[in-house]
Amino acid sequence: MLNEAARTTPDWTVIRGGRLVEPGVPMPRTVDILIKDDTIHELGAPGMVVPEGTQGVDAAGMLLHPGLVNAHTHGHGNLARGMGDRWTLELLLTAGPWISGNRSSEDKHLATLIGASEMLLKGCTACYDLTFEFPSPTVEGMQAAAAAYTQAGMRAVLAPMVANLSFFEAIPGLLEALPPKLRKEVERMRMAPTDSILKAMADTVKHWHGDTGQVRLAIAPTIPHHCTDEFLIGCRNLAHEHGLPMHSHVSESKVQAIAGMRTYGTTLTAHMDKLGLVGPGFTVAHGVWLDDDDMKLLGDRGASVAHNPGSNMRLGSGLANMRRMLSSGVNVGIGTDGSNCSDNQNMFEAMRLASMVSKVQGPDWQNWITTGEVLRAATVGSARALGFGDTLGRIAPGYKADVVFLDSRNINMIPLINITNSLVHAEDGGAVDSVMVGGRMVVAQRKLLHVDMHKLARDAENAVERLERLNHSNHALYCELEPVVGSFCPGLAAEPFHVHRYGACQHTH
Numbered sequence: 001m002l003n004e005a006a007r008t009t010p011d012w013t014v015i016r017g018g019r020l021v022e023p024g025v026p027m028p029r030t031v032d033i034l035i036k037d038d039t040i041h042e043l044g045a046p047g048m049v050v051p052e053g054t055q056g057v058d059a060a061g062m063l064l065h066p067g068l069v070n071a072h073t074h075g076h077g078n079l080a081r082g083m084g085d086r087w088t089l090e091l092l093l094t095a096g097p098w099i100s101g102n103r104s105s106e107d108k109h110l111a112t113l114i115g116a117s118e119m120l121l122k123g124c125t126a127c128y129d130l131t132f133e134f135p136s137p138t139v140e141g142m143q144a145a146a147a148a149y150t151q152a153g154m155r156a157v158l159a160p161m162v163a164n165l166s167f168f169e170a171i172p173g174l175l176e177a178l179p180p181k182l183r184k185e186v187e188r189m190r191m192a193p194t195d196s197i198l199k200a201m202a203d204t205v206k207h208w209h210g211d212t213g214q215v216r217l218a219i220a221p222t223i224p225h226h227c228t229d230e231f232l233i234g235c236r237n238l239a240h241e242h243g244l245p246m247h248s249h250v251s252e253s254k255v256q257a258i259a260g261m262r263t264y265g266t267t268l269t270a271h272m273d274k275l276g277l278v279g280p281g282f283t284v285a286h287g288v289w290l291d292d293d294d295m296k297l298l299g300d301r302g303a304s305v306a307h308n309p310g311s312n313m314r315l316g317s318g319l320a321n322m323r324r325m326l327s328s329g330v331n332v333g334i335g336t337d338g339s340n341c342s343d344n345q346n347m348f349e350a351m352r353l354a355s356m357v358s359k360v361q362g363p364d365w366q367n368w369i370t371t372g373e374v375l376r377a378a379t380v381g382s383a384r385a386l387g388f389g390d391t392l393g394r395i396a397p398g399y400k401a402d403v404v405f406l407d408s409r410n411i412n413m414i415p416l417i418n419i420t421n422s423l424v425h426a427e428d429g430g431a432v433d434s435v436m437v438g439g440r441m442v443v444a445q446r447k448l449l450h451v452d453m454h455k456l457a458r459d460a461e462n463a464v465e466r467l468e469r470l471n472h473s474n475h476a477l478y479c480e481l482e483p484v485v486g487s488f489c490p491g492l493a494a495e496p497f498h499v500h501r502y503g504a505c506q507h508t509h
Helices: 077-078 089-094 096-100 107-122 137-153 178-191 194-206 230-240 256-264 268-274 292-300 309-313 322-325 347-359 369-388 419-425 454-471 472-493
Strands: 012-020 031-036 037-044 057-059 064-068 069-072 124-131 155-162 214-218 246-250 281-284 306-307 329-333 403-405 432-437 440-444 498-501 504-509
Touching: 012 432, 031 137, 031 498, 069 107, 069 281, 069 306, 069 329, 069 347, 069 369, 077 096, 077 107, 077 124, 077 137, 077 454, 089 347, 096 472, 107 124, 107 137, 107 178, 107 432, 107 454, 107 504, 124 137, 124 292, 124 369, 137 155, 137 214, 155 194, 178 472, 194 230, 230 246, 246 268, 256 268, 256 292, 256 472, 268 292, 292 369, 292 419, 306 322, 306 369, 309 347, 322 369, 329 347, 329 369, 347 419, 369 419
Parallel strands: 012 057, 012 064, 069 124, 124 155, 155 214, 246 281, 281 306, 306 329
Antiparallel strands: 012 031, 031 037, 064 403, 403 432, 432 440, 498 504
């Protein structure tokens, strides 16, 4: 049992007698972990000598692994969990004004806090959150989301998800396919002007007062063809000027891939690279429909892919090829995506699905992703995508003391034969006993220390009831749009996807 002293952050803390989980190592070894302030100082044998006054954490019976890192989620989506069933990506985007409309700053804080709470309780200590405000990001909204992570005690990279074209403008032919009445209705969904959005993001960066060790900013042009080139270049310039990473949904669905080809005459990845967006600080979300050249380009540029197997299947987008990404030199992280389209923030489930997805793509078992590769992606790979690659994702000297304590007596861990296999294939968050972030306990004995769960549930219930009333007309509009979008987009996706680039015909998905 973790003692009360572990709930504070003294100069020195030692975790005694836990067993260290290492990717690919079948059985964990018993270690003591010495922490100075928020950073791991030394790993040693049980009973190691520590400085006088060091406060101890008794981890007997605990399995210790680095905090999981969620490479892609949407904090605003947590108040829309369970609102839809048979949604494609395009239907989800159509539902946006209904499921995410009319949010106050308090709603944005609440939605983010729900997700942060779930992630921490399920062993995830950091995430890449692409959060959305309509028609443009605000300093107040971003600070409200950041405050939720600070309250819960979790790390995050927070990126305003932005575009200057609406979904209906971005899909070739969709606006024209709408009846005149609906076409007029969706015109009110137009995003703010380019200059206004870029200024709003610049203001957010200028007025950011968060602890960059806990919550950092990034830029997220949401989907490339939802942005004009002028807008994408503006995002690039802002990111480069302030040293911020970038994150974008690229080739998530076949509709996206075809829309990109129709818009640019090349793939979305190639077009973004042409504009100078692709580099070591760039993360592709999903990448289901990346071709071989895309993957090689991403690998050559040192970019990352956030692999979201749960939502890729949930939305019918397809199965991303993680093996081909890794073979192309791409850094791969694991993500849950938002709870409005994957229904939970469980990184253990995301790891299990990443393993399973690789196994249903063909019978060549030697190409299947190993559990060790999955665990590395959900820790080291995701940390690199967040820009924390040198400080998160490992339990090692010099890394932040973000440690998850699993109860080895939990049924998920019995029998313990190969810890990496069990962590990826058997664990579901049920064995998480306690969680430490930066040497400070934020979950102890399965309870959040800084979030009142009863209040959280009550606030969520009240918010959902109020937002349902406020978004009644948006819901009605969605019901009218659903049959049109639900037939047009699958029709577009039924077309053969031939990739022509540099005059050469590539492969067909």
